[in-house]
Amino acid sequence: MKFSTRTTYGLRAMIKLAANYNKAAVSLAHIAKKEKISQKYLERLFVALKKEKLVLSEKGASGGYRLARDPKNIRIYDIVRVLEGEINPFHCVNDKGEIICSQKCHCGATAILIKVQGAINSTLQSMKLSDLL
Amino acid sequence: MKFSTRTTYGLRAMIKLAANYNKAAVSLAHIAKKEKISQKYLERLFVALKKEKLVLSEKGASGGYRLARDPKNIRIYDIVRVLEGEINPFHCVNDKGEIICSQKCHCGATAILIKVQGAINSTLQSMKLSDLL
C-alpha cells in the first residue's frame, strides 16, 4: 500500500512553486536538479497538474510554472487526486465511497474500507499547500 | 493508491472464521467457493496469517482453519499488516513514521505523509474483527 512516487515528486515540486508564489515562474529544469527528479518525468506530472488548473505555465526562455492560485486555497487533496488518481484504496469501494463489490455484497469488510478511505480523504482535505511552507 | 486484493480477500476470509469462532474449523475450499476466490491464492495468504499466529490450522479431513484468539482481540490492523506488509504509504517515511528520505531532507511534504500514515494506522487499529460481525 503505497502512494506512487508521482505523488511525492509532485508534492515536492508544488512546495517549490508555493515558495515562489507571487515571484518568478520556476522551471522544471531547476526543480529537477534541486530535487533530483527526472525532468522528463516531472514534465508529465505538470501536464496533468496544468490540465486540472492547479498551475499555470509560461513558455520560452525564463518561462516555467507558477501556482494558479494562492497556496492557501490549494488542498493537498487536490494535488494527490490529480497525481494519484481516484482515492479508492480498495477494489470494492469507489472514490465516492459507494460499494462496487463484484459480488454485490455488503460484507463486514466494506465497513472498514469506507472508514479507512474516509480517514485518508479527510486528512488530505484538511491540509493546504500553504501549511507546508 | 490501493490496498492489494490480498488484503480484501484476507479480511473477507477472516470474517468467515470469526463467524465460526468456537465452532468447527473452516476449510479453505469452503471459503474459496463461497467468496469466489482462488483457493490456491487463499492458501498462501493463510500461510502468512498462521505464521503471525492469527489463525490455527487443523490438517486432514474435516480440518481447516480457526481464529487463534477471540475476534475481540484481533485488530483489523493486525490482519492488514500481515497481508499488506508495512504500512508506509510513502517512500520517504517508514512504517514507524521515521523519515528515510533518500535526500536526507525534512521537506514540507513529510508533514503530510506522516499525518496520512497516522490516520490510516489509527483507523485500522481502532477496529476489531469482532466489530464486523
Add this chain to the structure above:
DNA sequence: ATAATTCCTACTATTTTAGTGGGTATTACC
C-alpha cells in the same frame, strides 16, 4: 483404504509504475 484437508515449491501472466528518447513550438535576450 480413501477422500479431504493443510502445506510446500516453483513458475507464469498481468498490470502498474517508473523512466527514457527524440523531437516541435515558443519566447526572452543579446
Add this chain to the structure above:
DNA sequence: GGTAATACCCACTAAAATAGTAGGAATTAT
C-alpha cells in the same frame, strides 16, 4: 535575427509489484 532556454507532445522501454496457476507431499477423520 540568432541562440539558448523553456514548455509541450508522442512513443517506447524497463522494472517492479501483484495476481494467479500447477503439481504435488504430508496428515488425518471416517
